[in-house]
Amino acid sequence: MxxxxxxxxxxxxxxxxxxxxxxxxxxxxxxxxxxxxxxxxxxxxxxxxxxxxxxxxxxxxxxxxxxxxGHPETARHLEGVLARCHPTNRARVAEELAQARRGQGPxxxxxxxxxxxxxxxxxxxxx
The missing domain is CATH 3.30.370.10 (Barstar-like)
Structure with a gap:
């Protein structure tokens, strides 16, 4: 293998x-x-x-x-996702970003x- x-x-x-x-x-x-x-x-x-x-x-x-x-790099990544995601996904991505900034979530x-x-x-x- x-x-x-x-x-x-x-x-x-x-x-x-x-x-x-x-x-x-x-x-x-x-x-x-x-x-x-x-x-x-x-x-x-x-x-x-x-x-x-x-x-x-x-x-x-x-x-x-x-x-x-970890959370700081996750937040950086999500900032980019939020900038280019479909409008119907913005609320979910914004919440994930807020969690990451608080040191929470995946x-x-x-x-x-x-x-x-x-x-x-x-x-x-x-x-």
């Missing part, structure tokens, strides 16, 4: 996560999603991961990433790990 390693010490922002995940799976400059929806698509297969034997995502120093992708780290665990069960190894 192929193992893709993420160096959590190099993840300071969500953009860092996208870059490092792409490089882990597809080499320098590689792509493996640049937003939550495309990340889900990539986990379904066909974007560099082995189709037959499965794979493992080993997230080393994940505690550093957990802090970096964080990007939690969202990413949940996506991995739900879309590719058994593939996440936190170290």
């Amino acid at each position: 192929t193992t893709y390693v993420l160096d959590g010490g190099r993840i300071g922002t969500l953009d860092d996560f996208w870059t490092l995940m792409g490089e882990a799976v597809n080499g320098p400059g590689g792509y493996f999603g640049r937003n939550l929806d495309s990340f889900v698509d990539c986990l379904r297969g066909g974007f560099g991961t082995p189709d037959d034997a499965g794979f493992v995502i080993e997230w080393r120093d994940h505690d550093l990433s957990r802090r970096a992708l 964080t990007l780290f939690g969202i990413l790990t949940e996506i991995i665990e739900n879309r590719a069960p058994g593939t996440l190894r936190l170290r």
Whole structure:
């Protein structure tokens, strides 16, 4: 089974996560999603991961990433989402943003790990 390693010490922002995940799976400059929806698509297969034997995502120093992708980075991300989301979604996104600013609600780290665990069960190894 192929193992893709993420160096959590190099993840300071969500953009860092996208870059490092792409490089882990597809080499320098590689792509493996640049937003939550495309990340889900990539986990379904066909974007560099082995189709037959499965794979493992080993997230080393994940505690550093957990802090970096905490509520402040989640709020920063949601500010961008709010600026471009459909008007029917604005109230929900604004509430999520308000929660993140208060240090409440889900964080990007939690969202990413949940996506991995739900879309590719058994593939996440936190170290």
